[in-house]
Amino acid sequence: MKIGFIGLGNVGGKLAGSLLRNGFDLTVYDLNPDLVAEYVEKGAQPGTGPLAIMRACDAVITCLPSPAACATVVEEMLPAVDSSKIWMEMSTTDAAEVKRLAALVSERGGSAMECPVSGGCHRADTGNISIFAGCDRATFERMLPTLTTLGRRVLHTGDIGSASILKVMTNYLATANLLTCCEALVTMKAAGIDLNTTYEAMKISSGTSFVHETESQVILNGSRDISFTMDLVKKDISLFQTIADAHGVPLEISPLLVEIFTDGIARFGERELSPNIIRRLEEATGLSITAPGFPAEMVDDEPEEPGYEVVPTGLSAPLAKAPAE
Known part of the structure; x- marks a missing residue:
């Protein structure tokens, strides 16, 4: 599967790095050409823009700073969307907006998934971050191998909008x-x-x-x-x-x-x-809140491990029977 990745900022760049590190066929794009060049040196293919990336890839991940930025990118990609394409939104965004954009993708026959992450940039860097995935179950299962490379714990939250x-x-x-x-x-x-x-x-x-x-x-x-x-x-x-x-x-x-x-x-x-x-x-x-011996930035000291789907507790075990009256 060919993956496109748009948005190589603090979080997006680290997530893209996990895909590269694990051998994915990755095409990247960012408004900052220096960031694109950095990932091309690591083995990614350079993209010329959102539309070209959607045309060339099976699934395109967006990780952008605002709902407005995401809307601009998705709307540019739409002409290349068909039944073989998947859009994966990894930003933290507004549920109503991600639903609107997902509907546009669906109208063209494509599939949409929102999969925001939680756990900090240091865990995004090692593939140990947690991921919430909102989409239909078939799309979730199709993309689960990608999600379990991007993160350690993956929770299917329900329909589009629930993860946001x-x-x-x-x-x-x-x-x-x-x-x-x-x-x-x-x-x-x-x-x-x-x-x-x-x-x-x-x-x-x-x-x-x-x-x-x-x-x-x-x-x-x-x-x-x-x-x-x-x-x-x-x-x-x-x-x-x-x-x-x-x-x-x-x-x-x-x-x-x-x-x-x-x-x-x-x-x-x-x-x-x-x-x-x-x-x-x-x-x-007038106080200074500092102390010796603490790091300037966080580094994930857990080894990178294969991810897995998290099943909500109440669904992973038989429900307790109500006491007889």
Whole structure:
């Protein structure tokens, strides 16, 4: 199968690298020609644009920074879509928009799949990231060998739109985790507690999280480099708030997260690294939240392993029988 990959940024480039490393026939395209040249040196074929890539490939993956960018690319590819073609969207995007674009692909006889990833750029780099896949079951099974190369754990979430909703939800949770970690670290520093000790106390306790064990490290290093920016955080948590609003859920924490990142962008710029949201508290307290011994960026130390489909717990085992009345 020939795979096209459009969008070689922080996440997309690492995902494309997993396909190349595992021997896939890959054609790549990005608006930055230097990124294309980098992957051509690694063995990829250069694409001249979205339409040409769809014509040349069986499946085309897009991994782009916004729903608008994705729409532009997909609409350009449409004339080359037929019953043999698959479009795979790996961005974090709006469920309604991915449904709209999937319908356009379907109208031309093609298949569409949304497969956003979760787990950080360092796991995307090693093929150990998690993937949510929203599509019909036949398309999922056809593309499962590709998905289990791109990631370690692959969850079929249901129809188109379901994966985008779940991905936005996970990014909302990660943002809430990030902000509470920031508040915890600054408060412990103000209370005179050693920050290395604080990190370990958080890690071994019920208060730990994936975000703490990754982003707290680059915060304490001072680099704050998690390859994710404040504008992207605000986009994702705003999408989550939109979902809640559409379904009449009166959230209380979510609007505050949006407000905090709106303020962070106003202060530091939309392309500021997202963990630097802690600067709001550093500036308010005059404290510097750094400590020795932490890495400047995260590296996945797990070996690359074949991926597998994750089956939801309630479906992977017989349901418990209700007690007799």
